[in-house]
Amino acid sequence: MKAIVFSEQGSVEVLRYTEVPKPVLGADEILINVKACAVNYLDLHARRNRPEIEAKLRRGDTPHILGSDIAGTIAEVGAGVDSIAVGDRVVLAPCIPCGACGDCHSGDENLCDTQVLIGFQTNGGYAEYVKAPAVNAIRIPETLSFVNAAAMPIAxxxxxxxxxxxxxxxxxxxxxxxxxxxxxxxxxxxxxxxxxxxxxxxxxxxxxxxxxxxxxxxxxxxxxxxxxxxxxxxxxxxxxxxxxxxxxxxxxxxxxxxxxxxxxxxxxxxxxxxxxxxxxxxxxxxxxxxxxxSALGTAPELRTLVKLAGQGKLEPIIDRSLPLDRAGEAHLLLENRKNFGKVVLVNA
Ligand SMILES: [Zn+2]
Known part of the structure; x- marks a missing residue:
């Protein structure tokens, strides 16, 4: 599959549009065909100098793929997944909490000490496909476009x-x-x-x-x-x-x-x-x-937001959409604060 990757941190020039292997699914995971992925300031910090990314690059043998705000269709489901089906339109809750600690059990999954953010500690949505736990997928109504859905999670x-x-x-x-x-x-x-x-x-x-x-x-x-x-x-x-x-x-x-x-x-x-x-x-x-x-939010809160957006009560502000291979340009728009609203990368 095509993806925007980088193997060392730095300016936008480190971003490369290239061919990488498709993610391999675990039993409880889903593969999303990414239709839209919004760019966040965190992506710029991750690309430049965030130590978590440096550690991931040093540890692994694969380049990093950014992107935490992801919407698309389900392309494959793991053997143990029955909550969602191939073809469903979804947006992803951006965090993967442990699900087992006191904070997670109290409904404060956003405070989980071992949670990871998709596209930060894991590979993200600047790609044709991304994998995630099935529980992260939230179905979106037909009235909500992939671009608008992708603009929602973190902001x-x-x-x-x-x-x-x-x-x-x-x-x-x-x-x-x-x-x-x-x-x-x-x-x-x-x-x-x-x-x-x-x-x-x-x-x-x-x-x-x-x-x-x-x-x-x-x-x-x-x-x-x-x-x-x-x-x-x-x-x-x-x-x-x-x-x-x-x-x-x-x-x-x-x-x-x-x-x-x-x-x-x-x-x-x-x-x-x-x-x-x-x-x-x-x-x-x-x-x-x-x-x-206040620290981000929870998956149930994102469900409420998706519902409100589907009803037209919330409408994400989109500065522009750009094809995935122009991710560097998207980063520069944010870097120079040229945008009003979200810049969203889209796959054809
Ligand atoms: Zn936890």
Whole structure:
């Protein structure tokens, strides 16, 4: 089968479009004929320097295949699989949890210490075929295209888990979404609107903010030249927002906390600008602020998201689709932040 592979980490030039053996199935596994695979920033980090990939390349004798957000049709099923059939249209839950630890048994499979991410610790969907455990396959309705389905898992799961499972956003509340032009930000905006919240959104360009307003953002803030918390406090008559969706980290931490109302919740899923942030503890307790973390999401949550997308209530933002052999170009689009929404690789 054809695949995009790399044997050493580096710039996009390490990506090669070549012929590799088809995966061999275990009894509980399925083979997916990949129709669409979305590109994530994690793919770029994996290609450049993530130590997990370096270890995998050093350990194995095969090159690595990226791609965690995968949709396609079932091409083969293992001997022990009866939950899904050849020809079914599916999207894959991106994580493979152990299924046996305390976290997995508690329904917190996203916290499993030994889980692996498809396309990161295993070979992924930048290929004609990929294998996965049968339990990872979620059937998608005819109304949901492969491209839209592939755009969902990581970005939508992350935003959904943050806003519903963790922050428990309610109708009528105010929520601030940082970086609304990104995958998690644009998913967060749609989920927050679906929840009946008023949405404040930040981005670095007027073009992105205009798109956010088209998607329903109520208040948009260009954070380039101003402290966004001042705008938030101004618009809310000094009250602040009930929930902040944080994925930026050190650069926005203090402004995010300053944007919170009394009883406000800050939920964080990422630190693209640095891991360490300060907090004024006196304000934390006087305003009864809650700060919480959030790590991806679970397969049952992805089922809910697929259902909502099938009903047209969530619609992934697609920047463009590119044929698989142009994966390097897709990486450059993300690297230079030229995209609004997901870049998706497709097989003919
Ligand atoms: Zn586990």
């Amino acid at each position: 939508y799961l992350t935003a959904w888990h943050m806003l519903t499972a963790r922050a428990r956003l309610c109708p009528g509340e105010d929520v601030l979404i940082l970086g609304v032009g990104g995958g998690v930000g644009s998913a967060g905006l749609q989920i927050a609107k679906l929840s009946g919240a008023r949405v404040f959104a930040t981005a670095s360009s007027e073009e992105k903010l205009a798109r956010a307003r088209e998607m329903g953002a109520d208040v948009t803030i260009n954070y380039k030249d101003i402290d966004f918390s001042e705008v938030v406090l101004d618009v809310t008559d000094g009250r602040g927002v009930d929930v902040v969706l944080e994925h930026v980290g050190a650069a926005t931490w203090e402004q995010s906390i300053a944007s919170l109302a009394k009883n406000g919740r800050l939920v964080s899923c990422g630190v693209t600008t640095g891991n360490i942030g300060e907090i004024n503890i006196r304000k934390l307790y006087q305003k009864q602020i809650t700060i919480m973390g």
